[in-house]
Amino acid sequence: MRRSLVALTALVLVLFAAGRPASVRAQRQGGPAPASARDTAPIDLTGYWVSYVTENWRYRMVTPAKGEYRRIPASPAALPIIKTWDPAADTRAGEQCKSYGAGGIMSVPGRLHITWQDANTLRIDTDAGTQTRLLRFAGQAPASSTVPTWQGDSRAHWERVPAPDRGGSLNVVTSHMRSGYLRKNGVPYSDRATVSEHFDIAPLPDGGQLLLVMTTVDDPVYLNGPYIVSPHFKKERDGSKWEPTPCSSTW
Amino acid sequence: MFINVVVGRPALGLLMAALVGGVVFTQEPAGGGQAGDSALPNQFEIAASWAPLGTEDVQNDSVPVDYLGLAITDEARTRALSYDESQKSMMERQCQGWGAAYAVLGPFGLKISTQSDPATRRVVSYTIDPWEDWAGMVIWMDDRPHPSEHALHTQAGFTTGRWEGGALAAHTTHVKAGFIRKTGVPLSDQATIDWRFFRHGNVLTVLMVARDPVYLEEPEIISKGFRLSAAPLDYRDPCAPGFEGHEPGDSVPHFAPDQNPFVNELVELYHLPREAVLGYRETLYPEYRKKIKDSYVPPPPCTADCGVAGNFVRRRGP
Numbered sequence: 043m044r045r046s047l048v049a050l051t052a053l054v055l056v057l058f059a060a061g062r063p064a065s066v067r068a069q070r071q072g073g074p075a076p077a078s079a080r081d082t083a084p085i086d087l088t089g090y091w092v093s094y095v096t097e098n099w100r101y102r103m104v105t106p107a108k109g110e111y112r113r114i115p116a117s118p119a120a121l122p123i124i125k126t127w128d129p130a131a132d133t134r135a136g137e138q139c140k141s142y143g144a145g146g147i148m149s150v151p152g153r154l155h156i157t158w159q160d161a162n163t164l165r166i167d168t169d170a171g172t173q174t175r176l177l178r179f180a181g182q183a184p185a186s187s188t189v190p191t192w193q194g195d196s197r198a199h200w201e202r203v204p205a206p207d208r209g210g211s212l213n214v215v216t217s218h219m220r221s222g223y224l225r226k227n228g229v230p231y232s233d234r235a236t237v238s239e240h241f242d243i244a245p246l247p248d249g250g251q252l253l254l255v256m257t258t259v260d261d262p263v264y265l266n267g268p269y270i271v272s273p274h275f276k277k278e279r280d281g282s283k284w285e286p287t288p289c290s291s292t293w
Numbered sequence: 294m295f296i297n298v299v300v301g302r303p304a305l306g307l308l309m310a311a312l313v314g315g316v317v318f319t320q321e322p323a324g325g326g327q328a329g330d331s332a333l334p335n336q337f338e339i340a341a342s343w344a345p346l347g348t349e350d351v352q353n354d355s356v357p358v359d360y361l362g363l364a365i366t367d368e369a370r371t372r373a374l375s376y377d378e379s380q381k382s383m384m385e386r387q388c389q390g391w392g393a394a395y396a397v398l399g400p401f402g403l404k405i406s407t408q409s410d411p412a413t414r415r416v417v418s419y420t421i422d423p424w425e426d427w428a429g430m431v432i433w434m435d436d437r438p439h440p441s442e443h444a445l446h447t448q449a450g451f452t453t454g455r456w457e458g459g460a461l462a463a464h465t466t467h468v469k470a471g472f473i474r475k476t477g478v479p480l481s482d483q484a485t486i487d488w489r490f491f492r493h494g495n496v497l498t499v500l501m502v503a504r505d506p507v508y509l510e511e512p513e514i515i516s517k518g519f520r521l522s523a524a525p526l527d528y529r530d531p532c533a534p535g536f537e538g539h540e541p542g543d544s545v546p547h548f549a550p551d552q553n554p555f556v557n558e559l560v561e562l563y564h565l566p567r568e569a570v571l572g573y574r575e576t577l578y579p580e581y582r583k584k585i586k587d588s589y590v591p592p593p594p595c596t597a598d599c600g601v602a603g604n605f606v607r608r609r610g611p
Contacts, residue, residue: 093578097349097362098349099350099576101350104589104591105591108594114348115348180330201332201459209457211491242460242498243458247504254491254500256491256518270518272349272517283580
C-alpha cells in the first residue's frame with residue numbers, strides 16, 4: 043500500500059510540473075518569454091484611425107455655448123464650474139489641455155495612431171492636442187508619477203470570445219487623471235473620475251474597418267450618473283493626413 | 294477505511310497538496326491569452342429589455358432642417374428641403390411609421406426576445422418588438438437566404454444575422470423607400486443596413502451602418518447605447534390615426550426646396566455653418582473643423598434649458 047502511494051505521489055508531481063504554464067517553465071529553463079498582450083491580441087487595433095463625426099456633431103465639431111451641458115448628467119457641484127467657464131483663464135493657467143484628457147479625448151475630432159510601445163503596452167497618439175495614452179496590460183508596472191496626469195493610468199486587458207469563435211474586445215480602465223472637461227465648453231470631470239472603455243472593431247461593407255470606443259465616465263463629484271458615449275473611427279491606409287496640433291482652450 | 298489511510302499517511306498529504314497545486318497552476322487564461330485576460334461576459338445574452346441612454350445626440354430631429362452628421366447627395370438634400378413635417382399629421386400618413394434605421398434613430402428602447410426551434414433548441418430568430426411608429430425587426434439566425442430582389446419591400450425590411458467575434462452581426466435588405474431621419478432626409482429602397490450588437494456588461498451598443506447608392510454619399514454610421522432595464526419595456530400600443538387638422542384629400546404639405554422657411558433655423562440658433570446643417574460630406578471629418586476654426590463665432594451663453602433635463606435643442610422664441 044505504502045509503495046503504491048509513493049508511486050502515485052511521484053506520478054502526480056511529474057504531472058504537476060508538466061502542467062505548469064509554459065511561461066514558468068520557460069523562465070526556469072531560459073526559454074522564450076511568456077506570451078505577451080501583443081502576441082495574444084484577439085483583434086488588431088494598430089494603425090491610423092480618423093474620427094467619423096456622425097453623432098453629437100454640435101458638441102464636438104464646434105465649441106458649444108457657454109453654460110450648455112445637454113445630455114451630460116452633470117451634478118449640482120458641476121454647475122458653478124460650467125457657468126463660469128473661462129477659456130482664457132485656462133490658457134493663462136497652462137491648462138489648455140483640459141478637454142484633451144482621457145475623459146474626453148476620444149470624442150475630440152482628430153486622428154489616432156495606435157502602436158505597440160512594447161509587448162505589453164498599447165500606445166495611442168492623438169493628433170488633436172498631441173496627446174499620448176499608454177494602455178498597460180497585466181504584468182506592467184504602473185506609471186511612476188504620483189501626480190495625476192491628463193491621460194491618467196490605464197490598465198488594459200483583452201476580453202476574449204470563447205472558442206471556437208474568434209475575436210474579442212479591449213477593456214481599458216483609466217484613473218489617476220487630472221481634472222478635465224468632457225466637452226470643450228467646460229463641463230467638468232474631477233480627479234476622482236474613472237473612465238472605462240471597450241475597443242471593438244467592425245468591418246465596413248466597403249472592406250474598411252471601423253473602431254468603436256464605448257466609453258463610460260463615472261465621477262462621484264461632477265456626475266450624477268455614468269456618462270456613456272461611443273465615438274467611432276474609420277481606419278486609414280497610412281499616416282499621410284496625420285497633423286498634430288497643440289491643445290486649445292477655445293477650439 | 295480510505296479516510297484512515299489518508300489521515301495516517303503523510304505521503305498522501307503531499308499527494309493532495311500536489312493535486313491542488315497542479316490544478317491551480319495549470320489554469321490558463323481563456324483563449325490562450327495572458328494573465329489578466331478574461332472571457333467576454335454575457336456577450337451572447339442580448340434577449341432582454343434595453344432602455345436608451347440618451348447621452349448622445351443621434352436623433353437630430355428637434356428642428357425641421359437638421360442634417361448634421363450626414364453625407365447626403367444633392368438629390369437627397371432637395372427632397373429633404375421639400376419635406377414638411379406636418380405631412381405626418383395627415384390621417385393617411387400618421388401610421389406609416391419609420392423604417393428599420395429608426396431602431397437606433399428613434400427615442401425608444403429595445404425589447405429583444407429570442408425564438409428557438411422546439412425540436413433542436415437552436416435559435417431561429419431574435420425579435421425586436423415594435424413601437425407605436427416603428428415596425429420592429431426580426432433577425433433570422435437560421436441561415437435562410439434573403440428573398441429575391443423583386444420580393445416585397447417593407448418598413449422593417451428583411452434581416453439575417455450571425456454571431457461574429459462576440460457580436461451579433463446582422464444585415465438588412467428589402468427596405469421600403471422612406472427616411473433616414475425624421476426631418477425628411479430620404480432613404481431609398483436600394484438601401485442596405487449592417488448592424489452589430491455589442492454587449493459589454495449591462496450596456497448594449499448597437500452599431501448601424503446604412504448605405505444607400507441613391508441618397509447617401511457615405512454610409513450613415515450610428516452607434517447608440519442602451520442599458521439593461523430591470524423593468525420590461527412594453528411598447529405594444531398600436532398606432533391609431535386621428536384628426537390632426539388635415540382632412541382626407543387635402544394636398545400633401547410640402548415646401549419648394551429653395552423656399553423652406555426653416556433652412557436657417559439651426560444655423561442661426563447655434564451659429565453653425567450652413568453646409569454642416571445641410572449634410573455635406575466634408576463636414577464629417579476633422580479637416581472641416583480646422584477649416585471653420587477662424588470663421589466660427591460661438592453662440593451667446595445658454596440661459597434656458599441648458600442641461601440634461603431640458604430640451605435637447607433651444608426652440609424658437611414666441
